[in-house]
Amino acid sequence: DQQVKQNSPSLSVQEGRISILNCDYTNSMFDYFLWYKKYPAEGPTFLISISSIKDKNEDGRFTVFLNKSAKHLSLHIVPSQPGDSAVYFCASTNAGGTSYGKLTFGQGTILTVHP
């Protein structure tokens, strides 16, 4: 039972355009959501997060949107750059419970930004 799903295995975008990566979750206890970026042969690195008390969080070119009623979040990258080409994972947790920071990850989306 996949509690966090990224239904698009890959996404291809032209440099300068917007990249939109999507993530759906089923566990209503999740209240904190994170996006990680992973380059080949490296560990995932934290990108941006959002608490369930918000519906939007921005950090430079990266914005995460949360729709709690739809149990859906998305990551927008504007403008996209070739260096953004990587695998993007969304992750969820129940920060206020006994999860002790345990993260549940989606399958990942491979983003390719073409020059």
Next chain:
Amino acid sequence: NAGVTQTPKFQVLKTGQSMTLQCAQDMNHEYMSWYRQDPGMGLRLIHYSVGAGITDQGEVPNGYNVSRSTTEDFPLRLLSAAPSQTSVYFCASSRDRGPTEAFFGQGTRLTVV
């Protein structure tokens, strides 16, 4: 500032062999965890620890053991390697159990033949 260090980076084992994947962090983080990454599966939690002397199972713990004798180190032991344990393993640490991001090591690519 090393962060999270994993050794080895690559390992090939024969079925039935045992080995220990090492993980060390220098950020004085209380919470540490082990994940495995498989194609199409994302990262799945194997074991985690909320502090020295305290460990618990994650989503896929079978075939693995952990211990946490110090804050810095969190080794993962494969008791009797199986081909199904071929994967990339990531160790992570975070400051506490609150809403905070985890820092990951560079990974260990393990092949069991």
